[in-house]
Amino acid sequence: MISEKHYSAMFEALPTPCLILLPNAPVFTIINASNTYLALSGTIEREKIVGKGFFDVFPRNPYVNQHQWQATFDQVLHEKKTDKVITQKYPFPLPGLSNGVDIKYFDVLNTPVLDEQGAIMFIIRSMTDVTETIRHERLLEQTQQMARSGNWEVSMVHRTVTWSQRLKTILQVDSAFQPDFESALSFFDTISRKSMLRAFQKANRHGTSFRLTLPVITAKGRERWLSTVGKADMVDGVCVRIYGISKDITDKRNTENALVSSDRNFQNLIQTIDGIVWEASVEPYELTFISKKVERMLGYTAKEWFSEPDFWMKHIHESDRERATKYHRQQTKKLANHTFDYRAIKKNGDTVWIKNVVSVISKSGKPRWLRGIMVDITETKRLADLDHLEKNILELTTHRNTPVKLILSEYLLGIEALFPGLYCSIHRVHDGRLFNWAAPSLPQAYSAAIHNRQIGDNTGSCGTAAYLKIPIIVSDIATDPKWYGISQAPLSHGLKACWSYPIIDSEGSVMAVLGLYYKQIKAPNAEELAIVERTATLLKMILENRRNADLAQEVSAMIDQAQELARFGNWQWDAETNRVRWSSVLRDIYGFANTDYHPTFQGYLAALHNDDKARSIEILKQVRKTGNDSVFEERIVRPDGETRYLKTWVRCMFDEEGIPIKMIGACLDITEMKHNELKLKQMHRQLEKHLREVEESEAKYSNLFHLSPQPMWVYDLETYRFLDVNVAAIKHYGYTREEFFSMTIKDIKPSQKRLKLGGSYEFSKEHDELFNQDVYIHRKKNGEIIHVEVQSVIINFHGRTAALILAQDITEKLNHIEAIETQNRKLQEIAWMQSHVVRAPLARIMGLVDLIQNFPESGVENGELLDSINGSAIELDDILKAITNKAEQINFT
DSSP: OOOHHHHHHHHHTOSSOEEEEOOOTTTOBEEEEOHHHHHHTSSOOHHHHTTSBHHHHSOOBTTBOHHHHHHHHHHHHHHOSOEEEEEEEEEEEOTTOSSOEEEEEEEEEEEEEEOTTSOEEEEEEEEEEOHHHHHHHHHHHHHHHHHTEEEEEEETTTTEEEEOHHHHHHTTOOTTOOOOHHHHHTTSOHHHHHHHHHHHHHHHHHOOEEEEEEEEEOTTSOEEEEEEEEEEEEETTEEEEEEEEEEEOHHHHHHHHHHHHHHHHHHHHHHTOOSEEEEEETTTTEEEEEOTHHHHHHSOOHHHHHTOTTHHHHTBOHHHHHHHHHHHHHHHHTTOOEEEEEEEEOTTSOEEEEEEEEEEEEETTEEEEEEEEEEEOHHHHHHHHHHHHHHHHHHHHTSTTSOHHHHHHHHHHHHHHHSTTEEEEEEEEETTEEEEEEOSSSOHHHHHHHTTEEOOTTSHHHHHHHHHTSOEEESOTTTOGGGTTTTHHHHTTTOOEEEEEEEEOTTSOEEEEEEEEESSOOOOOHHHHHHHHHHHHHHHHHHHHHHHHHHHHHHHHHHHHHHHHHTEEEEEEETTTTEEEEOHHHHHHHTOTTSOOOOOHHHHHHHBOHHHHHHHHHHHHHHHHHOOOEEEEEEEEOTTSOEEEEEEEEEEEEOTTSOEEEEEEEEEEOHHHHHHHHHHHHHHHHHHHHHHHHHHOHHHHHHHHHHOSSOEEEEETTTOBEEEEOHHHHHHHOOOHHHHHTOBGGGGSOGGGTHHHHHHHHHHHHTTTOOEEEEEEEEOTTSOEEEEEEEEEEEEETTEEEEEEEEEEOHHHHHHHHHHHHHHHHHHHHHHIIIIITHHHHHHHHHHHHHHHHOTTSSSOHHHHHHHHHHHHHHHHHHHHHHHHHHHHOOOO
16 A cells, blocks of 8 residues: 555656645645756755745746736635646746846646545646747747748637737737637638638548638738638547648739739730731732731631732722822821721621721831721711711701701701611601601602501501510511511512611600611611610600790790789899899789889889888898798789789798808789788678677677578587577578577587587687687588688676677688689799799700800710700700699699
8 A cells, every 4th residue: 555655755756846735825835845846946945845835935936926826826716626827937047147047938737636525635736847839839930920921720629719929910910819710710701701611621521631812801901811721630530620820922912913903904905906907018018917807897808808919909988099098108108107097898898987097117218117007987987977967956956946847857868878878767656656757868659658557566667666665677678577568668669678766755655766778688787776776865855855845835825824814923033133033923913014114122122011011021031041931921012002912932042152142932912812801800890899789788689690691699608509599590501490409519510520629618618708719610401511710709698608609601712712822832833943943954955055066176075965965855854744734733713
């Protein structure tokens, strides 16, 4: 049996420095130490430390805070588990050097020894020298820093992730950052994360290594590229860890991308040269090189060009041949590089415009070689001519009196000039039929034959296009089913192909159909289709603008008539110029119709009634100050002395800096309404007089009550029952006197309105000296709903507190007022849109047309200007439609 002495000897001989402590905090008495611990401590003998406190023997370490040591011991006492202290740094004196020290690193473990009851008997403190490991790690870290790489390890057993300090630096995280598997993957985007997961899963299953180059986003949001090499460590076929190195290759990647991009840009530049590169000798004039693009551009192969020395000159258009060759020879003789345009004949007979850019290579003062590039500029030439044509057509459209048929004919003739052999037509579509609008070059007999033709599927190109609302391309009329049964008409006039394009307005309705004919079987190319679409777009704008202009003229006349009938006028006051504009109706309201009176703000103030002047001025000031619209009533005195009542609406307009620049408004003449109102007030005064007389004499009240032409009754304020009712009420409401007496005041109210009744009459009870006036909804015996203006007064009726009611049916009056106000609101909206909203797109169109007319060299592409004109025209159309819709809603009867 092994004695305690043997155990002690074994402990003291342990190769690992160990110390046994008692758990008597805070002293932690030393009861034994291994020989290696004593040797590590220097000259300390076992007898000098046994029985003493740990902190007495080892008072301090310049690299470790004593509180840290104390905390590790406290943690062991608290948790009764082994505590590993982070690697500690210790100084050791060097032999022979008084001030020299050797730095060593130790991993320290504090392990509790428990008794059977789980209490701590001892604490074993062991130390492992890891100096060499630390030095190797630092060397590795320095090496990785120079290589811009960091190592990592994923423990598959403990599910932990470890990063080197250099890898943390690359990913711009704090040195204390402790990654896990999820946080490590968060630096990758979705696609890269999936790639990394697949590599890890494969390595985990098969023990394979992997290499990936993936982008990451660092903790500070910067993109970097990492080249990662990983390997699985397998034990008995189970992966215990995956480790590897990740290298920052961002700079290398950026350099590679720059090189790839540069190479791609160079290749793209080469591919964008859309022309025929050629070379020729001067004496003799022989072609020595021509690029393959000659076949695509002109239809001839390079071999055909080499077959004849003067092949190039023979295929210049006859009208341009002498001019082009003469200029070419002259410039070559002068050793001058030169550029010239001419038409060439393609192999299929078509004509193209060529721009030939020539460089002259000389030797000893004589031209030796010619090198150049021929570029197809047909589309550019054609578009330039088309721009000029469209400019002229747009100028024609500005003249209101120019017939639309003349404009269309001029436009179609211009299109035909751009495409030799083309015959154009445009048909108006109305009520499902085609009507010839313009066909300047088509045979009249053919135009007459298709005039008034029904549209539908398979009714020719134009009829089908109008019916289906899509372009119809027929390259061979003789064989296409869309012309079945009706092809004889065009074929008899030599027309063999027809392309049709519907002109559809903004509402989706077909206004017209553009028809394009050829006397040969022909399908359109991309350029021709683009021209057709552009032509259709301009035709749409021309036809819609003309239609909208006609509609605007009609609406303007309608608005003028509406304002005149409604006595509704509008005005503007330009604050910058102090210029005032009045509509003709407003002039008439102020009494200046058919005069040369020039309205001013001062003139407006002079016309105001003296009693309203200060109030109106203050309202205008507030509108100008706050920017809030205002509606108010005012009186004016006309030159003939007549006073008119106006209901005025005013708004202030501001510039971008918030400075008032304009005030606009409208005035409604409500004089007649005011006169009627005064009459009603006079009637009310008379009624009040009658009521006072009733209070003075019951007999007099009875006569007035029963003989009054207005419905009157008396009801009990407690029970709401009718106490008396006059003949006028009986006749107007349709109930007999006996029926009234069996009813309460609630019975003549519609069921949904009865909730208001109690509150109103309770108010009357509390204010028995107050004269009350209000408007209610009543129901007659026949179910008719009426609006009644009720005036009431509290009286004593045979000892009861009652209310005397005078009821006036104002249903027709309210309906009339509501109709007038609704009409006025719509007229105000129309006036506003007419005077302001229409102006913006119209001004833009006028400005753009002026720019096209007077500044053709402005630098702005006409296509852009036309697109802007088209957009403004569409906007103007929408505005005019809105005005038309509102005008159609107004009923002036």
